[in-house]
Amino acid sequence: MIFHHSRRVFLFASLHARELGLQPDPELLYISSMFHDTGLSIPFSETQQRFELDGADHARKFLLDRGFSEGAAEVVWTAIALHTTPAIPGRMGPETAAMNQGVLTDALGRGLDKLDGDRVDEIVAAHPRGDFKKEFLQQFVDGLKDRPDTTYGTINADVLEHFVPGFRRASMVERVLDAPWPR
Template sequence: MTLARLKSVAGVRIPDTALCIAAVDLLESSSPKFLCTHCLRTYIFGSLAVRSLGRPVADEEAAFCAALLHDLGLIPPYRRDSRFEIDGADAARDFCAKHQVSPERADLVWKAIALHTSPGISTRLADEIALVHLGAGLDFLGLGLDQVPPQVLDEILEKYLRMTFKSQFRDLLVEHCQHNPAAQVLTWTDDVARTAGCTLHGKTIPTASQIMSAAPFDE
């Protein structure tokens, strides 16, 4: 499978350096096809989003690698004991170290992945970090979709099919929550975990309000 071997999509150039090709190889060898196309769309949508904001991306390699590897933490070989964003960021840092990426650039990739579900934070940081957040948010939740011209959207979805992404991604999230329910507490996935019936120490995943009410401090 060579999903990313296109030279450009919707006016966005696909980086083809050795590092970027290695990121593609890792994504395609470890992830289901629906997740591969999601990660590629994340890069395209994110690139268009930061471009529309007048924010030039200085390190295309780092942005591309972060976009392609941002969901590694949901894949069984890379699941550890943290929330999936952190597990994925750690796996991407290992990838960077293997390919002799400098610690500073590897840290940029780590932050872009670790913070990609953090609204209000990612967009205030480096453009590479904002790219992954905006791209993933658009493809996953449709945030900013109304700003994408129909012909551009059609081209992206023609090149990188969705393949029932919404339902398959939800199943992957639920599987992650069931594997590690403790990591979901006080994160955005705690609602997914509760809806899926995940338990922690035999009890339903607590809400923030429940945790505050149970805190052992007086007013």
């Protein structure tokens, strides 16, 4: 499921980039797309940090171990680290902006109406969605349920709040009021 999702993200990102006049490095866009959700799976999810950072850290290591430049690794790291952050990726470099658009299209259907329907059909035929909605949300639950504190301030808390009985996110207000300052 994650493989097909990641490939669709890359292909949708490429189509959106063309429509938006962006010129991302296709190799870096592909690597970003393929690693963007790896932080939801073991062994990539064994740290107590946001899953986006897990995927970004592993992608950076993958690139550096294969002789890519620090700059290329940073582009990929940024695209993955910010892929679930609302509004910011669209103002970043072309790989980050395009991949975010691909993620939004595949996960939420955002921008789907702007893409050529025949191209979308080809992509989905090559990389079927199956029961994507159910399986995708379950992947989030499985990848985050043992590290719920990593969802603070993210959309990921929404998934646990919906699917994990008794999960309650701590709000920013609670964190400020509970801070060890006297006032």
